[in-house]
Amino acid sequence: MTKKIYFVGLILLCTTALLAHPHLRKTVTVELAEGVKATVSYQTTPANETLAQHAEIGAFVVPRGPRLELSAEVKVGSVTLPAGEYTIGVIKNSGSDWTMGLYPGQLGRSDTPDMSKVIKLDSMFTSSGEPAAHMEIDIKPGHGKFEGKAVLTILFGKLSLSGALS
Numbered sequence: 772m773t774k775k776i777y778f779v780g781l782i783l784l785c786t787t788a789l790l791a792h793p794h795l796r797k798t799v800t801v802e803l804a805e806g807v808k809a810t811v812s813y814q815t816t817p818a819n820e821t822l823a824q825h826a827e828i829g830a831f832v833v834p835r836g837p838r839l840e841l842s843a844e845v846k847v848g849s850v851t852l853p854a855g856e857y858t859i860g861v862i863k864n865s866g867s868d869w870t871m872g873l874y875p876g877q878l879g880r881s882d883t884p885d886m887s888k889v890i891k892l893d894s895m896f897t898s899s900g901e902p903a904a905h906m907e908i909d910i911k912p913g914h915g916k917f918e919g920k921a922v923l924t925i926l927f928g929k930l931s932l933s934g935a936l937s
């Protein structure tokens with residue numbers, strides 16, 4: 772009888788593993804107007820807005836460690852981003868406002884960033900529209916106040932945050 776229980780348990784475990792949600796690795800590369808290649812790489816995760824609601828105000832949140840790599844220097848408003856790799860994150864300003872940020876280099880899951888090194892991008896946040904079931908990160912042409920600019924965009928459930936890259 773014990774062997775049957777272990778066998779059934781093993782079958783259930785294997786079935787669960789096969790049906791578990793996949794986390795896909797994605798890479799998006801674009802050429803910005805200045806001829807600079809910008810590459811975003813990240814791993815998908817289900818959109819769970821409860822996590823966003825419970826994030827600390829002022830904290831730099833890094834959802835699964837997304838990265839931005841720039842092949843050359845980029846001028847973003849009054850800030851110059853040197854070529855290199857950045858960790859993409861978001862900063863919760865309040866329950867209804869977020870800012871896109873970049874951290875030079877890579878941050879591990881348990882690393883605490885030095886907030887003085889976070890580069891805040893001019894950002895636009897909305898919490899309406901078609902919900903994304905999984906986190907999506909892309910570089911797109913801007914609209915509204917970002918018309919004519921390239922923007923880094925994160926969609927997470929109904930939350931949408933864009934930060935100007937040009």
